[in-house]
Amino acid sequence: MGYPEDVLAPDEQLVLHRHPHWKMLFLPIVTLIVATALAGFAGGLISRKAEGTTRSALLIAVLVVYLFILGWRCVAPVVSWKSTHFIITDRRVLVRQGVLTHTGIDIPMSRISSVQFRHGLFDRMLGTGTLIIESSSSEPLEYDDIPAVQQVHALLYHQVFEVERGHSGHSGRGGWDDHGGYR
Template identity: 60%
Template sequence: MGYPEDALAGDEELILHRHPHWKMLLVPAITFVLATALAGFGLGLADGGLDGSGHTAAVAAIAAVWLAVVCWRTVPPLLRWKFTHFIVTDRRVLIREGVLTHSGIDIPVARISNVQFRHGPIDRILRTGTLVIVAASDDPLEFDDIPEVQRVHGLLYHQVFDATDVRGERRGDTW
């Protein structure tokens, strides 16, 4: 059983599991392509103009700079994306983050009082946005780069609505 199933209770049903939107990987991908192109250009210059130990030193320096840029600017965002989970079950909303140091938030669906989303023009094109969850007596929690944020908003709203029906309460009516 893989993550997130091993984080759930025995009778808890997984409804949605998402990583952040791929747009957060766009700058690291561009950085990787540019660093690789510049390293290739530098290796071409080294092959054409240097011989012997000068060539070896230039190749080693170019490889070291390329490796440093890739490890510094592309690997951390990729790992941050891979190890960030947004999970909705029939009972709660879970957010898990971190590679070495883990952090998480669990929000019981029954305690959610409001679900909102927002996205600008670029986010609308990419079908992503920020999900805002207001739980009873807490400050709003904002989660950025949620893929298909409108669908997640609707799904979470229905989960909250179903949870209030189970408790015997109805919004807008008093019994």
């Protein structure tokens, strides 16, 4: 059983499960490449210029700085991306985030009064955007970097419409897969 199924009621059906768009991982990947190149260059320079214990101390310092940058700017964003879940079921919208501090919000379909999306030119090229959900009792909630935001918007609108009409919602015959297509 994967993560989304763990939080569902026994007769609740998963319609969509997404992580944020991969564009969130672009800067960590660039940081990994640049930091590795700089650490390799610094290590090579130190190996050629320094001797003895000075060389060892400087190489250890370069390694410590490299590992710190890797943990802070590469590993942490990837773990954050992997631990962020946007889930739509036939009854509610769930958002779960975090590893050490876990946060979540559930919005029942019957409470959703409006669903909107927003994406600029760059987001449209990447196939991502911001999903805006207004519920009947709070300010709009915005979820950035939702992959295939237009399809998610349409699916969520359909789910809300089905709940309003009194249908059971998702029939289990289809739904949006992780690649933006209908299955």
